[in-house]
Every structure is written in C-alpha cells, then in structure tokens.
Amino acid sequence: MSFRTRIKICGLTREEDVRATVAAGADALGLVFYPKSPRYVTPHRAGELARAVPPFVSIVGLFVNPTLEEVQQVLAEAPLTVLQFHGDETPEQCAAIARAVVRPFMRAARIGSSTQPADLLEYEQAYRSASPFFTGLLLDTLVEEYGGSGKVFDWSLIPKELAPRAVLSGGLSVHNVTEAVAGVRPYAVDISSGVEAAKGIKDAARIEAFIQAVRLADATPV
Numbered sequence: 416m417s418f419r420t421r422i423k424i425c426g427l428t429r430e431e432d433v434r435a436t437v438a439a440g441a442d443a444l445g446l447v448f449y450p451k452s453p454r455y456v457t458p459h460r461a462g463e464l465a466r467a468v469p470p471f472v473s474i475v476g477l478f479v480n481p482t483l484e485e486v487q488q489v490l491a492e493a494p495l496t497v498l499q500f501h502g503d504e505t506p507e508q509c510a511a512i513a514r515a516v517v518r519p520f521m522r523a524a525r526i527g528s529s530t531q532p533a534d535l536l537e538y539e540q541a542y543r544s545a546s547p548f549f550t551g552l553l554l555d556t557l558v559e560e561y562g563g564s565g566k567v568f569d570w571s572l573i574p575k576e577l578a579p580r581a582v583l584s585g586g587l588s589v590h591n592v593t594e595a596v597a598g599v600r601p602y603a604v605d606i607s608s609g610v611e612a613a614k615g616i617k618d619a620a621r622i623e624a625f626i627q628a629v630r631l632a633d634a635t636p637v
C-alpha cells in the first residue's frame with residue numbers, strides 16, 4: 416500500500432478557489448492573516464470563506480508574529496483547525512498563543528544556504544518541548560520578505576528522520592513536486608504561488624494538476 420502524502424493549498428482569497436481546492440481532493444487550505452501579504456484576508460472574510468469548507472478539510476491560519484488578540488479576533492469569526500506561525504515567533508510565544516486559544520500549531524522553518532540538517536532537528540525539538548500543541552515543522556525557503564516566495568531550497572538539507580513528520584513547501588509546482596515527494600517523502604506538501612494565476616488568485620486546473628502529480632509520486636515505489 417502506498418503512502419498518501421497530505422496536501423495543503425495556501426493563500427486562498429476567493430470562494431471559487433476554496434471550492435476548487437476541496438473538489439481536487441486537498442486535505443487542507445491556508446488563509447493568510449499577514450496584513451502585508453497580497454493574499455491577506457480579514458477575519459470576517461475568513462469566516463465567509465470557511466463556510467465553503469466541508470467537514471474533514473482543515474483550515475490553516477497563517478500568521479506572522481501575531482499578538483494573542485489578533486489570533487483571537489480571527490477565531491471569533493473563522494473556525495481555524497490549525498495555526499501556522501510563519502514569522503520569528505519563539506517556542507514560548509507559539510506555546511502561549513496555542514494554549515490560550517486551544518489550537519494545534521505548525522511552525523515554519525525558513526531554510527537558507529547556511530542552514531545545517533542538525534539545526535532543523537534542534538529547531539523542531541525546541542518547539543516540541545515547549546508545547547503539546549506543536550504538531551510539526553513546515554519547511555520553507557528563507558527569503559528576505561516573509562513567505563509565499565515561490566523559491567525552492569536545497570531538499571538534501573532535510574534530515575531523513577525529519578521528513579516523514581514535516582510539511583515540505585517553498586517553490587513547489589506541478590513540474591517539481593513528483594520529484595520532491597519521491598525524493599524527500601514528506602508527511603505533506605504545501606503550495607501557494609505555484610498554483611496561482613496571479614497573487615491570491617488560484618487556478619483550478621493548476622491545483623488539480625498539482626494534486627495529480629503528488630498522487631503519481633505516491634504511487635511510485637520507494
């Protein structure tokens with residue numbers, strides 16, 4: 416039996432994109448609450464988009480250095496399943512917010528040319544020991560601005576033992592995801608710009624093609 420790599424489509428801003436993501440078989444969708452992002456949605460808009468999400472599809476809220484009040488404002492309007500911290504949040508800051516709002520969280524590890532494989536294991540351990548609400552690392556590319564860069568990092572930096580519990584992201588697309596999944600064997604993949612027609616505007620055909628490409632890799636023997 417082959418492993419089914421979980422798939423998250425991030426940075427949705429429109430109902431039709433939510434419907435296309437769900438119809439294509441994604442496990443999770445991400446809403447961005449970083450006001451400087453072109454994919455930013457207000458808490459109220461997030462609540463509207465969440466109405467198009469059926470049971471068993473996770474809604475991930477992406478935050479960059481939020482205050483507890485900001486996270487609470489979103490949760491008052493939208494039923495987020497998981498929090499994604501994508502800024503410079505310390506283990507203690509993530510733990511405090513997650514505990515206060517009683518939500519599991521993922522932490523983005525932003526990987527650059529000086530990152531060592533051991534750094535990633537240490538980083539993961541720091542968040543794991545800080546909180547029972549920590550569910551895993553999302554591996555992304557380090558760029559100057561925060562997130563959604565469309566840039567790939569060196570996958571060989573991912574320790575073998577970390578991959579099965581990590582979310583792989585950063586510059587994935589229909590062109591490289593089969594190789595990424597077959598080579599890294601992550602728990603999940605996460606994509607934003609690679610399935611966009613324009614920033615914040617997803618393309619249904621690209622979402623479908625991306626998910627098919629992941630399933631092709633899943634069917635490839637290890």
Ligand SMILES: O=C(O)c1ccccc1NCC(=O)[C@H](O)[C@H](O)COP(=O)(O)O
Nearest residue numbers: 425452562563565584585586606607608
């Ligand atoms: O999408 C944004 O605008 C964004 C803003 C601030 C922090 C992170 C952001 N996006 C991250 C993601 O959407 C994904 O989790 C991931 O990094 C994939 O992005 P991409 O390389 O565009 O596929």
